[in-house]
Amino acid sequence: MSNSSKILLFYDGTTEAKTALIRCAHLSVALSALVDVITVVDYVGTNAMTGGMLSDVLISRMEENARSALKDAIDELGLHGVFARGHVVFGHAADAITRMIEILSSDLIVIGHRTKAGLARWVGTRPLHIDLVERLAGMMIVTVTPD
Numbered sequence: 001m002s003n004s005s006k007i008l009l010f011y012d013g014t015t016e017a018k019t020a021l022i023r024c025a026h027l028s029v030a031l032s033a034l035v036d037v038i039t040v041v042d043y044v045g046t047n048a049m050t051g052g053m054l055s056d057v058l059i060s061r062m063e064e065n066a067r068s069a070l071k072d073a074i075d076e077l078g079l080h081g082v083f084a085r086g087h088v089v090f091g092h093a094a095d096a097i098t099r100m101i102e103i104l105s106s107d108l109i110v111i112g113h114r115t116k117a118g119l120a121r122w123v124g125t126r127p128l129h130i131d132l133v134e135r136l137a138g139m140m141i142v143t144v145t146p147d
Helices: 015-031 043-049 056-079 093-104 128-135
Strands: 006-010 034-041 084-090 108-112 140-144
Touching: 006 015, 006 093, 015 034, 015 056, 015 108, 015 140, 034 056, 034 093, 056 084, 084 093, 093 108, 093 128
Parallel strands: 006 034, 006 108, 034 084, 108 140
Antiparallel strands: none
């Protein structure tokens, strides 16, 4: 990677995202890379999970939570000596990340991942990094799991 590398960090405030943030900070310093942090608000997915009963109050709360998580991430990166720009994006996470990769011309994606065990491996949605690998062939994706 050149000195003008760009890292995109997906951050949602989870333990996995916090671990990924620390890894992103180290990568940014080592590569002299610019960092963009995104949080995603997924109205459609949440509306489907609530049976179409998503209220305006809940939508506002989702946006507030995303903005708060984004601020926390940018502040934490600042403590590690990394300046980062923040973006709140709307839609399904894989779609939003793919869109932002194109807009920001990022070279590297850093995301947190929780390893599922037992029945959880067979039930639920696919891990985000699997969707991204399929969509972004040739992109470097760093998937970080907590210790």
